[in-house]
Amino acid sequence: MFPSCCSKPKNGSQFKMSYTKVIFGVLVVYVVHTCWAIYGFIHTKPCDSSKGDSCVTSYLTVKPRLQLSIYSALDPNDESGYILLFKVDRFDINTRFDKKVSVTLPIGTHNNRTLHAVVFIHKSGVTPWKDNKHMRLVDRLTSQMNPLQLETTTTKQTRETSEEHKLVLYWKSCLRLNIMNEDFIFSNAGVPSDLRRYMKIIEDGKREKKKLYLPLLLVDELRSRLKDLIEINRTTKEVPLTVSYDTITLCKFRIWIHIQAVIYSLKHFGFSEQSLDEIKAMFVENGLHVLALSVLVPAFHLSFEVFAFKNDIRFWRDRKNLAGLSRRSVLWRCFSTIVIFLHLLEEQSSWLILLPTGIAALIELKSVAHLQMSTLMYKGLNTFISDVFSGIITTPGPHQLACFRDDVVFLIYLYQRRLAYTYSALNTLKCYSCGSKTTNDECNMNSEECQAPFDACMTTVAKLGAVKGIVKTCSNSKVCTGAASVATMDSNGNGVQISCCTSRLCNYSGAMSIKAQRWLMLLPLILLSLLIRQHT
Known part of the structure; x- marks a missing residue:
């Protein structure tokens, strides 16, 4: 089922590769690649002007007086239809806040038109469209989807029932904004591709043109949960809106936009709103280590x-x-x-x-x-x-x-x-084992478990004059008994003696200690000599 692929190198050694090693290697490569990609988010290479790089600095370094303005509009591209919802005249990007406002729904929302929130960061005291250094971001405040009580169920019957229901209009009651507050200096040619759609670069200065990037603004969609949605109908006139603001680091900014892009892709692959909400909770409620x-x-x-x-x-x-x-x-x-x-x-x-x-x-x-x-x-x-x-x-x-x-x-x-x-x-038979030893103690230094069909411990002692040898091993009981019956010794004590036993480590005592030169203790030569003597 899982054969091994073998190739023989020129040096004669054999290299064996199994599917387990291949799968493990692919896993290691995947993990290393993922860690490298995450490291790319954590570590953004700064600009080095000493090497001649064209640098882009933050617009916030000149400490401009900013204003936060949020408008509602059915058409984000029609400035005449903007309705001011909320503004902060002297907007300090390092001060977080939560503000609640009441929003009057236009008639168009009851006709299934989408209401948008248009967020501006611009110069204080002027309208956003009169400031050429403004930052603009659009987010949807209303959306149509299946009723949430049907989305949270998973049975087949409720899924079929949800298909028969009409879509319901929901209001997003929380608008969460983030601005990257680090004075990071980017290289004009090395701006990360994931930041380009959020970054607007301008030139400032009359004599020496200096490139600046406007504040990086992000709508935190990961913290927009299903529990924040409010169902609205034709009788709904006003709805509450909570505007939350906080700063965000460059590292988290980049990771957040990638996760939001993945969730957006999963939605198009058919994931339900409930499933996407659980994925959001995994990241928001537990941190980036998840x-x-x-x-x-x-x-x-x-x-x-x-x-x-x-x-x-x-x-x-x-x-x-x-x-x-x-x-x-x-x-x-x-x-x-x-x-x-x-x-x-x-x-x-x-x-x-x-x-x-x-x-x-x-x-x-x-x-x-x-x-x-x-x-x-x-x-x-x-x-x-x-x-x-x-x-x-x-x-x-x-x-x-x-x-x-x-x-x-x-x-x-x-x-x-x-x-x-x-x-x-x-319950497994175990015997002392040795090749050709001169003493019983040497033979008892090693042991082995007997595998079928071996069910007996066999001890062979051979003697030829002053030369003796001991062999211990596992054996079949019938073979051991047959060999023991034909083994003989003469009146001088020369010959072969074989003993058999069937209990665990029963062949502890095999022969008395003898002394001889080790180079003579070769049992095959002893047995060969005995055979020659019996035939002469």
């Missing part, structure tokens, strides 16, 4: 699943019978795993869960005593990885309870395997 775990954990989890399946398949291919396995346990576990797989399929779960469960339904192992330790460890690592992830992200109580159950089962597996190993060790 980003690294969300990348590494699935990679390791999937790799361990592949390794476990590989060892499962190898184990079953090598078995010729069900010795040591419970047929009833194997059939029952296979049946229960198939039921779980069909339930997940019915609930339209993620394929990342469906595929491992479906494969496990085919090759599930149920005997702990005969379960390969590598397979057991891979499954155990997956269990603990699931524990870590379920503790980091917001998950239902039954899921966390299921993870705790898997931990208990895994510990029971380890305990049963320990008992099985102890039982096997106590």
Whole structure:
């Protein structure tokens, strides 16, 4: 099932590559590439003017008097339709705030037209469109979607019912704004591509033209949750709006816009609003460290699943019978795993869960005593990885309870395997073994476990004059008994003596200590001499 690919180098040595090594290598490359990409977000290369780079500095370094203005509009490109919602005359970018305002809904919103929020950062005391150094950002305040009470359910019946319902208009009650407050100096040619759509570069100065970038403004969509949405209808006249502002670092700014882009892509791939809301909660409520775990954990989890399946398949291919396995346990576990797989399929779960469960339904192992330790460890690592992830992200109580159950089962597996190993060790025949030694103590320095069909310990003592040799090994009881019956010694004590026993380490005492030169202690020569003597 998993053959190995071998190639022989010119020097004659053999290099063996298995699928396990290939998968592990791909995993390492993926993790390294991901860490490098994250490092690129964390570390942005600054401009070095000493090397002749054209630098772009922040507009905030000249300390301008700024104003924050927020307008509502059905058409963001029609300035005549702007309605002022909120403004801060002397806007200090380093001071966070939360302000609540009441918004009167225009008639157009009841006719399924989208209402937008147009945010301006501009010179204080003038209108935004009269300031050529203003920063502008547009965000949607209303959106149409399926009723939220139907989005939160997952059964097939409610999904079919939601398709019959009309779309509902919702109002986003929170508008969260961020401005990057670091005085970072960019290289004009090295501005990161992800920042270009948020960056507006101007030239300032009459004599010496100096390039400046206007404040980097961001609408924090990750903190916009479903719980902030308010359903509106034709009778709704006014709705509340909370404007929140806070600063943001350059590193977090770049990571945030990438995550928002990913969530936007997932929405077009068919993810429900409820699923996207859970993803947002994972990042917002737990911090950026979840980003690294969300990348590494699935990679390791999937790799361990592949390794476990590989060892499962190898184990079953090598078995010729069900010795040591419970047929009833194997059939029952296979049946229960198939039921779980069909339930997940019915609930339209993620394929990342469906595929491992479906494969496990085919090759599930149920005997702990005969379960390969590598397979057991891979499954155990997956269990603990699931524990870590379920503790980091917001998950239902039954899921966390299921993870705790898997931990208990895994510990029971380890305990049963320990008992099985102890039982096997106590009931497996073990014999002292040696090649050709001169003393019994030397022969008792090593031992071996006898494998079928060996069921006896055999001790051979050969003597020829002053030369003696001892050999201890595992043997078949019939072969040992037959050899012992034909072994003979003459009246001078020369010859071969063979003894057999069938208990654990029973061949401790094989012969008395003798002295001879080690270079003469070659048992094959002794036996050959005896054979020649018997035939003459």
